[in-house]
Amino acid sequence: MDKMRDRTRLGRMLTRDFNPPYLSLGMRDEAFSFPKETIGNYALGEIDNAGDFIVGYVGRSDTNLRERLMTHHEDRYSHFKFSYAKSPQEAFEKECRNFHDFGGAEVLDNDIHPAVPAGTKLSCPVPGCEHPNG
Ligand SMILES: [Zn+2]
Numbered sequence: 001m002d003k004m005r006d007r008t009r010l011g012r013m014l015t016r017d018f019n020p021p022y023l024s025l026g027m028r029d030e031a032f033s034f035p036k037e038t039i040g041n042y043a044l045g046e047i048d049n050a051g052d053f054i055v056g057y058v059g060r061s062d063t064n065l066r067e068r069l070m071t072h073h074e075d076r077y078s079h080f081k082f083s084y085a086k087s088p089q090e091a092f093e094k095e096c097r098n099f100h101d102f103g104g105a106e107v108l109d110n111d112i113h114p115a116v117p118a119g120t121k122l123s124c125p126v127p128g129c130e131h132p133n134g
Contacts, residue, residue, distance in 0.1 A: 007045075007054045022079045023052045028069050040065040040084045042092050043102075044077035050131060053079060057109045058098040062088040062117050076109075088117035096124045 025044070041063055045055040056077055061068035065082060072080075085091035095114040102108055114124045115132040124131045 009057065020077050022047065022081050025078055025080055026134055028066065028080070038062060038065045038084065039063070039088060039091050039096065040082055041091055042069055042080055042082040042116045043098065044072060044080050053081060055102050055108070058095060058102060060091040060114070062091060062093040089120070092117050092122055096126055100126045100129065
């Protein structure tokens, strides 16, 4: 499978789920002027020749989105998008939808399905998903 081609096709769906614009990964620190304890989702990727954001990895943090983003290295992705969530459940369910929408582990660099938030018995909201926690 040609991962990059699939990402180009699937990546165009991203704009409906994350607020534009995408930001350079080097701007992570500046982008976060909100309180430190913040729940949210993010996508890492690259910008293609047409100016589209091509997602390569999706993730979330249930406690500190900025800190989580800072664990990613700049050599792999050039840009990111993020959005806030009201609860770990909301962030988890969005991450699940992103994970499946963008092709799952076969297309994304995510090796595994999103994990459920600690201490919860939530399940993946995507129909047909056979994730063991689901
Ligand atoms: Zn799932």
